[in-house]
Amino acid sequence: MREEISKKKIINKISKIEKWATQLTIYAQQAVLYEAVLSPKPGLVDPVDSGAHRDMNIYTFMDSTCSLYQGFYQFAQKGLLWKDSLKKLFEKIRFIGIELEKKMLKETKNINTHKGIIFSMGIFLAATGFFLQRYLDVFIEFPIFEKEDSDEIFKIIKKMTRGLVAEDFKQIDKKDTLTHGEKLYFKYGFTGIRGEAEAGYPFIENQIMPRIRCQDKKESLQCRLLEILFLLMSNTEDSNVIHRGGVEALELVKKEAKNFLKTGGLAQENALKKIEKMNSLFVQKHISPGGSADLLIVSIFLGKLENIL
Template sequence: MGKIAVFNTSEYLSTLAVNALVDEVCLTPKPGLVDEENNGSHHDLTLSMMKASARSLYPFFVEMAQAAKDKQPSQSLRETLGEIGRKAEEKMFAVTNGINTHKGAIWSLGLLIGSVASRRNSTSEEIAKRAGEIARFEDAFMIKRLTNGTRVKKKYGVNGAAGEAKAGFPHIIKFVLPMLRETKNINHSRLNALMAVMAHLDDTCILHRGGTLASEKVKEGARAVLRNGGVGTREGFQSLLKLNSLVEALFVSPGGSADLLAAGLFLYELEKRGIGGNSDGNTSLRL
């Protein structure tokens, strides 16, 4: 019998969150994204940088969980999580020399961690819904800046990361989690989950670089993978390789989809392990 993993809840949630980020970046092959084969459509990112960025967020996720413990969704909680999130972004930029690796993930995972810590023993759907309640409160201390994401939202009328969170992460609930629950092949289920999000999400990262034409081409490419049985079939995998080539030619990256996959991986691990962790001593930070 293995040793029982001993964590306080905050450390446990942070460990699962960091591991989800590492699992997402290591998933291979991913169209346009950094993975174990190449850097996708990113000349400024590497696998080692993405891993270092993910690990640097650990203490801030711990702090978020501690701040949200047994708290109800409120403006005060929203602002506290926002303050910690901005500190996490500063650390991320320090680690990556100013490159945005996980800003969207800090937002989504921070809200989900806060939701779990505020009320334990909840379903994934309840966690996502409560995270949406937190997100809908205003953060009076957040400085309004014109970012790539806000430009895209204004230009194309899409929701972006903020809208996804405020709606209770519908793409995670409708597409990511069902795919992750579907097959015992971990790599296939994760890639199919990514395809499902890419097939439906108005990804602001893709829209920023390629506009609506690129967005629709990528969506159709992801739908083709799923129509052909997913990445576990010969036809589905060939469709994935075609999508890889398409995304490379368009030089776009589905970064928003990747963030939602990581958040979904976090929730799925909670489903499997429960808030107290499993008993095999296997909940440790990824290297």
């Protein structure tokens, strides 16, 4: 009798892990899709135009997004099941991420649409899954997060990624071929998304999430998400922008975004015309704030967890 009860408990727990991993995956894919269809986004692909990208459009993003589901599920499931150190969890999900990148590139015919978000969302999904382990025997249904729960996710991420920058960039001066990220680190000392991850995504934790929590829920979701995007553009050390146009391009993006917000943001009467003008400028200069778009996606994911988006 006791053995049968024990088996049923194990089966129920496995079933709950599968359900919760699925829910995390749904939130992650929703976040990717929300960003894709958000418009207008200066320099970025949206349903209206392709911004500064000549090799992709909104349909490329739809194809790419469909390829991410299984990998996202694996990230979440790995976190929910993980019993070893958080550093080793990060090492494990990087292998999942490499395979997911291959699937994405196959689906998009070798166009890099979501490499950045595979990295960041992999971290957030695994960290969230790991955090949720403590509630598997507490809640029947998937829980709605509170601020304190989200704060714990950022703490877990810091532990997962401790020493990431030093490890990834060691002996960089001895390499014959460098990736885009390595080139930026070698030339500018720019740590990019690795540095952001190792710091625990502080701008999202300390600025973006507090802003999302206090936004007027009567405002359209489009306006609320665009506000967050411009906040990110005004502060993010975006490696996509630097790669395309150098530090000068990054300063331009920050300046344009800050001016837009300072003069009233989406509330000003000519907001859409200003965004269109900014888009034309970014397209002309071949600038795409893709790093900010990726951070918007993980912000939406957290907003979904807290049931505020």
